[in-house]
Amino acid sequence: MTASASSRTGGPDLIKAVPVRHPGRWVGVVIIALFVFLLVQSLVTNQNFHWDTVGTYLMDVLVIQGIGWTLLLTVLSMVLATVLAIILAFMRQSDNPLFRYISWVWVWFFRGTPVYTQLVFWGLVAVLYPKIAAGVPWGPELFSFNTQDLIQPFLAAMLGLGLNESAYLAEIFRAGLKSVDAGQMEAAEALGMRRSKIMWRIILPQAMRVIVPPTGNETIGMLKTTSLVLAVPFTLDLTFVTSSIANRIYLPIPLLIVAAIWYLVITSVLMVGQHFIERHYGKGVDNLVPAPVKATQAVTAAHTTPEAAAATEEGGHV
């Protein structure tokens, strides 16, 4: 016998029960394995998939550049949308009725019209407003520029996607802010904190737990919505590039597979990122190492000395 705690103290006989067997699960595994085998076999043996072409174009320079543009569009429009969404959600909760109204109208408009239509309009903005000028009304013009030079297709695509997304994200952020207990606001107010500081340091970090999962959803959605930017027209993204290659070589299927593989790879990477963001904002709530409720002095002293506490506190701010 080893010198375990129980043997030393002559402790209880630990239970070694026979677990319930699950033969059905093994049958399931066999059936699914069979189906996967058949599927893979069909994918490999069916010449119509043109796997050699998939291989040729998977790492094609144009395709890789398309991924770059798609990623850039996704990231920049999500950043734009997030910044706007935070502002919109705060405005919606504001005491100021003007802010609340503006926020409502913004969400109403950008959520209420198709993103495709919005993209077309951003592409046409130079036609609608050839020149943007700043100056005194009916007075001298301070400066002006040609819209055509300013709103390049990339910017138009980013604005179109970002502004549309901001309306959806604003609702997600609003839901998150509302999910935080009202007592948090009161406690911070009672400490003499200003409202903006309370929102930013107390309410939003707690709301992020609720906000991150649906925002991850939206980001993955955005990755694929970027394929609509041909409406602008912006023609460098992954979908447009692969379909134009497909049109050139008359082989649509392998290029669709190339695009699908890359979208899947990027989505997987984004999901890993989301996992870490969720872990960050779950601090203090999710996955806590349970501390003993009535910890004895000896145990806690070993865990947490004041110095250790102060040291970990250093990096502990959001």
Next chain:
Amino acid sequence: MSTPINDITAPHPAGTQADSAAGDPLVRIQDVHKFFGSHHVLCGIDMTVRQGEVSVIIGPSGSGKSTLLRCINMLETISAGRIYVREDLIGFREVKGQLHDLTPKQVAVQRRDIGMVFQRFNLFPHRTALQNIIEAPTQVKRVSKTSARTKAMELLDRVGLADHANHYPAQLSGGQQQRVAIARALAMEPELMLFDEPTSALDPELVGDVLNVMKDLAKSGMTMIVVTHEIGFAREVGDTLTFMDAGVVVESGDPRELIANPQHARTQEFLSRVL
């Protein structure tokens, strides 16, 4: 029905009157009314709390005692009357007899000297005990992180939780959370502490630790207004006891006397049910 407002005997220097109630008036509540819609929650409350006094308010649920407490630091706005803390009119600015709302910034400034402890603790769950305590000093008073941390450790020591500084609220028991919440309020060095049923959400065996912290605080000369159901605490620590019912102060006086010998039928009935 109401306590007299101005019967100051001799003014005492603040801080020396640890356990007597003879300091200068710190809080003056004058004919305060509060409506929630058509519901008349406070119906003309008069009350004075002196420097260093421990004023305990008891009464049945819905009697308005929590609302009164929340009016003192503007978590609720009063509908009529005046509340002064020192010479400051709470929540408003009076110009030639006309009241003007304070700006949010002015409200925040008034709240800084008034600490509040809630029934449900309301610690910030995403911050450790220590981070909870240094939040307001560093963010509101712009105290350096190092000195705020030193002070916070002293406060945690004072409430008996120095070895829990690095725990998140979810890792603490209710009683421990409430003691951290008291330390958090004290970190702003308030001149007045409001306790809104601080032990009502606690398991019975955890109540004592919190009451002991409050008792020590009272001994140190802190002015406290305590809404509670702990009659024992009122008797032992309170300088005055006020019984409220249906939005009015039914009676008020020395806690031991009032508990032993309540004058009003409503007080007698309430005490007979809780004692």
